[in-house]
Amino acid sequence: MTERPQPETVPWWRDSPPSKPRRVAGGIQIHSTRGTIAQTWWSARFIEVLESLGVGGRLARGRSYARAGQIVELRVDAGAAVARVQGSRPEPYRVRVGLTAYGKTEWAAVEQALADDAWYAATLLAGGMPPEIEQLFAALGLALFPASGRDLTMDCSCPDQTVPCKHLAAVFYLLAERFDADPFEVLALRGRDRETLLANLRARRGADDEPAEGTAPGSEAAAPLADRLDDFFTAGPGLADVGRIGSAPAPPDALLDQVPTFVMQIRGHRLVDLLRPAYRALDEPG
Incomplete structure (x- = not known):
């Protein structure tokens, strides 16, 4: 009896053939159409970790997913970025990128x-994002950015056994663009959202400015305002350099990235995409 030849199988260590994803109406789409996605040094930190893992064609397919708007939703909370990414199956895949969130003691x-x-x-x-903030965290025995893939937990409900898969890669690229527009989202991953952080900073600086015990407010000797007009409105140490922090300024259309997704489209185009050229034109000289 002649044995029937067995069908060839693709070795598990090779990338599976790319499948065609289902198109998404109104998905979250990154704005970079070519070249580098991360425009600032802080968002590049996350892309460096992703690219250091060496996952072959999944990075290119992840960029294509992000540029095609295959990400249905993305939410950044303390300790995790959670997303839904539409692949080739009817139900979007559930994607999670986790990073250790610090507790009350560390954040204090x-x-x-x-x-x-x-x-x-x-x-x-x-x-x-001032580069010195990395040293500030390090001096406290903490890290603001992940140093390698071991610092992250990455999960996706897709059947791909390789981590990160193309769906995780797409979320990384979208996160990088979100971080470009709002550096507070990096801090949110570590456990402090913008509102809480700023409120706590105001409270701490207010406590530092309170008069010493036994001194009535306003009773300290102070020079009259008329005698201090030359230096009263000076920026003080460091603040004068805010405009020269060495990072790219926020693009003129960054505000549109914060607008919730509209289901309604105009002649097949999203409203924010129609408004984007106008926002960019307002920033042009002359």
Whole structure:
């Protein structure tokens, strides 16, 4: 009896043939159509970790997914970025990128260090991330950015056994663009959202400015305002350099990235995409 030849199988270590994803109406689409996606040094940190894992064609397919708007939703909370990514199956895949969130004790130390130098908060509010903030975290025995894939947990409900898969890669690229527009989202992953962090910094700086015990407010000797007009409105140490923090300014259409997704489209185009050229034109000289 002649044995029937067995069908060839694809070895498990090779990438599976790319499948065609289902198109998404109104998906979240990154704006970079070619070249580097991360425009700032802080968002590039996450892309460096992804690219260091060496996952072959999945990175290219992940970029294609992100550019095609295959990500249905993305939510950044303390300790995790959770998304739904539409693949070739009817149900979108559930994707999670996890990063350790610090607790109250760690954040109390970070907030006090930030409050001691108002330049940090001012730089963040100006849309930048001062490079010195890495040293600030390191001095407290903490890390702001993941150093390698071991610092992250990555999960996807797709059948691909390789981590990260193309769906995880797509979420990484979208996160990088989100971080470009709002550096506070990096801090949110570590456990502090913008509103809580700024409120705590104001409270700590207010406590530092309170008069000493036994001194009535306003009773300290102070020079009359008329005698201090030359220096009363000076920026102070560090604040004058906020405009020169070495990072790319926020693009003129960054505000549109914060607008909730509209289901309604105009002649097949999303509303934010129709408004984007107008926002960019307003920033052009002359």
